[in-house]
Amino acid sequence: MTKKSTKAPAKKPAAAKAPKRGAAEAEQPAPAAEVTTGRGGKVAKTQLVEQVAEKSGLTRKQAAQAVNAAMDAIVEALRQGQSVGLPGLGTLSVKQTAARTGVRPGTSERIQIPAGRKVAFKVATQLKGAL
Structure with missing residues (x-):
């Protein structure tokens, strides 16, 4: 039998760890607060509230109330079957x-999927051209 090494695994160098924030870095906003999350990223509701507050001059609490009211109005209109422009x-x-008839994955069993409703989104030509 071969003798196993009792030496501990090598640690990552200190440079690989996140550097501590200095006084100059503390003034910059945290990257998590940025709305530009890159490709495939998602803007969270809190980030949306921050942007509304920043652009409108409202407090965060007021901006959160405005965003919630807008979302509630959109959801209620959709529940009633109305379109929202x-x-x-x-x-x-x-x-x-x-x-329609569907197939259950794994068992290949045929199942009946009932009729229902779904939300569709049609992109405005302005936005389509801007992307």
């Missing part, structure tokens, strides 16, 4: 889906 962004609408 957001100028420069697009239109949210409710579409009916037909009943």
Whole structure:
């Protein structure tokens, strides 16, 4: 049998760890607060509230109330089957889906999927051209 080494695994060099924040770095905003999350990223509701507060001059609490009120109004309109137009962004609408037969993955069992409703989004030409 070979003798096993009792030596501990090598640690990562100190440079690989996140550097401590100095006085100059403390003044800069944290990267998590940025809305530009890069490709495939997601803007969280808190980030949206921060942007509304910053651009409108409202407090964060007031901006959160405004964002919540807007979302509630959009959801309520969609529940009632109405379309919601957001100028420069697009239109949210409710579409009916037909009943259909599907296949359960893994068992290949045929199942009946009932008719339902889904939310569709049509992008505004302004936004489409800007992307």
